[in-house]
Amino acid sequence: MRILTIVFMLTSMLTTSYTFGQSSAEVEVPKFNDKYSEYVKKLEAGQTDIDYQDFRFSFIESEQFKIASAKSTEFDSLKKEMYTKMDKSEYEEIIKITKQMLSIDYTSMIAHKILRQTYKIVGDTANAAKYKTIQFGLLNSIVKKGDGQTCETAWPVIQLSEEYFILEMVGAELKKQSIDNEGGLCDKMEVKVDGKKKTYYFETSKIFQGYKKLGIE
Numbered sequence: 101m102r103i104l105t106i107v108f109m110l111t112s113m114l115t116t117s118y119t120f121g122q123s124s125a126e127v128e129v130p131k132f133n134d135k136y137s138e139y140v141k142k143l144e145a146g147q148t149d150i151d152y153q154d155f156r157f158s159f160i161e162s163e164q165f166k167i168a169s170a171k172s173t174e175f176d177s178l179k180k181e182m183y184t185k186m187d188k189s190e191y192e193e194i195i196k197i198t199k200q201m202l203s204i205d206y207t208s209m210i211a212h213k214i215l216r217q218t219y220k221i222v223g224d225t226a227n228a229a230k231y232k233t234i235q236f237g238l239l240n241s242i243v244k245k246g247d248g249q250t251c252e253t254a255w256p257v258i259q260l261s262e263e264y265f266i267l268e269m270v271g272a273e274l275k276k277q278s279i280d281n282e283g284g285l286c287d288k289m290e291v292k293v294d295g296k297k298k299t300y301y302f303e304t305s306k307i308f309q310g311y312k313k314l315g316i317e
Contacts, residue, residue, distance in 0.1 A: 125196045128203035136162035140206045148233040152241035156258050159207050160310045168205045169314050175204050182214060194218045207258070209238050209265045242266065246303070252283040254301035258310060263287060263302045272298065 127144050130137040135158040139150060159165055168175070178201050185193040198215040201208055216231035242262060246253040257263055267274060272291035280288040280301065287302040 125199050127199045127206070130162070130164045130167075132163050134158070134162050136164055136206075143206070143234055146230055148230060148237065150237070152237040153245065153256070156207050156238065156241060157306060159205070160258055160306055160313065164205075165310060165313060171204050175201060175208075178204075179210070182211075186214070191218050191222050195222075207238060209235055209262065212238065239266070239269070248300045248302070250283065251280045251286040251288075251301050251303070254284060254286045254303035256303040256306065258306040260287075260307065263289065266302075267291060267300065272300070 127140070129141045129144060136155070139155045139158060142150060143155075159168075178197050182194060182197045182201070185197060194214060195218055198211045198218070201211040202215070205211075212231050212235035216228050216235060219225075219228035219231065242255045242257060243266065245256050248255045255266065264274075267289060270293060272289075272293045274289060274291050275297075276290040278288045278290075280286045284303055285305050285308065287304050289300045289302065291298050291300065
């Protein structure tokens with residue numbers, strides 16, 4: 101009986117290890133010979149001391165940007181599934197899903213945020229630290245390029261998702277969105293933060309550059 105118990109325990113451990121390995125997908129680095137692909141390769145290798153604004157801008161210029169656009173529905177489905185797995189505390193699945201999201205768009209701050217939080221929960225401090233550095237590197241490459249108070253000092257974004265992520269980070273409830281062309285090309289976001297009205301501006305010239313690359317005029 102004791103021998104059977106030991107065999108059962110070893111089998112269970114092997115099965116658990118195999119399941120862990122199967123669910124711990126790796127980020128797929130784009131195989132294009134361009135700046136964006138090289139940045140992703142460096143970041144995944146732990147070389148996090150980079151120019152994050154240049155990295156974000158390189159995404160617009162990369163062929164991966166077209167692929168990400170074509171996979172936007174898949175990305176949104178993965179994001180929805182990620183939240184479902186979070187509600188169930190299925191951490192290995194969360195890691196797998198967020199890495200699939202990053203394989204599509206490595207500039208996604210929400211994917212980096214949830215991935216680093218999940219690694220912290222499971223006790224993987226090295227990966228938690230890596231993805232935290234990347235998340236805040238991306239974030240600071242936007243919010244430290246201006247104060248967001250006027251169109252002239254707007255935060256430079258490359259995708260609408262960055263605008264909504266930042267508004268969520270500051271606890272803002274969006275009330276009205278409009279375009280402001282005084283002093284630049286900007287999105288004007290009228291919000292409420294802690295019950296008080298505020299307005300934030302996002303510089304959107306790179307968004308329109310992306311539209312042009314996709315053939316959207």
